[in-house]
Amino acid sequence: MNPWDYIVQAMINILIALSHVLFNNPGLAIIAITIIINLAIMPLTLKQIKSAKAMQDIQPKMQELQKKYGKDKQKIASEQMRLYKEAGMSPAGCIVPLLVQTPVWIALYQAIIKLLAATPDDFLGLGRYLYSWQVNFTSLPFGNHFLWFNLAQPDSILILPILVGATMWVQQKMVTPPNANPQQQSQSQMMLWMMPLMFLFISFNFAAGLSLYWVVSSLMRIGIQYFVTGWGGLIPHKEAPGQAVVKKTT
């Protein structure tokens, strides 16, 4: 097996062990491993959230820089780096955690798909991924049913895909600040809807087990985000950053 297979193998065996502990329930096992993985990468998640918040907080100062230095891009860039340094963040602060999390998502996805074994050939192929733990051999075949859906098939009632999109939208909304700049506002709106819709669309076609992972992961992320930044953009604000409030005087 190649190195990637060893990672997938570890996740498969952990899923089986968790299912055995959790009343032989495969859905609970997926929820549990999602919680475990999210807790394990929480330092990265917190860093990402704080980085994003710091980025939002310095936006007014960034706009001042644009006004002050106009087309002097070099000066703007150096002043931006100074602002980042003062705020204790780096431009890649939002991206690095995402780049670390993405392989984890992919590995967990592959582990779920292999374990749920849509065909007999897939089930037979699972044998090469099993550790010599007795629980692996007494627990298989891994059950596919959880609540109303088959974990190995797309959710035909579409509740899970909708939950995937909705939780992802709430997550995005919480981190999307109101913005006076029309161009940035437009970009924010695009990001707010693009990612949730894309994942909702993907969820229509992917196994429900993966959608379950996404929903739980999003809910955890919403919880962490709330404790760090509160409801953020989910609660309507009276004014956007940088927007002066003009009071009518009589």
Next chain:
Amino acid sequence: MKFIFKILIALSSVILLISLLAGCAAPAVHGWSGVAVSGNNLYIGSTNGSLVGLNATTRSKLFNDLPLEATATTSGFLGCASATTIIYTYGTPVVSMDLNLVFVAGYNGRVYAISADRGVQHWVYPPSGVVTKFVGGLTLYKNVLYIGGVDGKVYALDAATGTPVWAEPFATGNEIYATPVADGDTLYVGSYDKNMYALNISDGTEKWHFATGGAINCAPVIQNGVVYFGSFDRNFYAVNAADGSLAWKSKDSAGKWYWANPVVSNNIIYAANFDGKVYIYDAATGNPVITPVDLGAAIASTPVIAGGKLFVATEDGKSDSKIWTIDTTTYTPKLIKDLKDMNTSGYTNKLVYAPLDLGQDASGNNILYIHTHDNTLIALNTDTEVILWSQPANS
């Protein structure tokens, strides 16, 4: 901010592309039908969803390859290649020379009876709709077909007409991948509910069941009133056929699950395990005859014995298999063929999941038939251990 925005767009595009590519990937191969040998005729459930009949001597077709169902083509997702519905076969066909019929069960949930010489469909069960997915093979016994389904039920059908023989199928607690075995007035079948069942063959009612710690995938071997089988719990069992009581259980667990059927010869049990070892037991006592013979790679295909040798196929990586012999006197293993040496353009998956099957040529020589996962059919002389011929099953 613009930099981050662009990165996020790029990442989203990659994720979307991966999702789309997953839908455009070439369909995987499925099915592991063995070769049914009837006189000089060979019948195989091909991996492209058809029943193939061959003359073993001339290798000419007995009839045009018969698709089990009219194939339906569905349009692809967002312009990807269209998909064709293929009826996979996991169980080996069975032949009734009395009725001149070949029987095959499809993963689509239907059992087909086809004339052995002309390839014409005689009956199909159920006549309309489907019952359940079939992975286990058919057993033909006294003109009745027995098969277990993914719904966990055991079905009995009249071989001549395809009508159910029992008032209702016998229900176990989980899927059935194993092929039932008939002996006397009893039908034995293992289930993924971890039980080996003995049923009254006349009406499908239960005589007894024996519980193990894991799912049962293999067909048992019955000899001298004892039922021999391996379980996913890594143990090998001998159970008294009369009452389902335990005769003996392997003292040491194997490394992985027992997937392939056991083989018995001269009161010696050969139990091939997914850990790559063949466990050899004294049939009467369960004592190991020798240290397990380690062939180094997983064994999923059921072995056969011919000419004092046990022929075994092991997985070699993700797309190849090796053929071994184990001398049944000295228990010495010998590698006789690495099937990847036979790869040709378009045929590069020589995994052997299907059971190995034996036949005889016109001179009485034992011929081993191997059906690989890329639908190649191989014939090997068991005495000389030389490959006689190989060809795509559908050529």
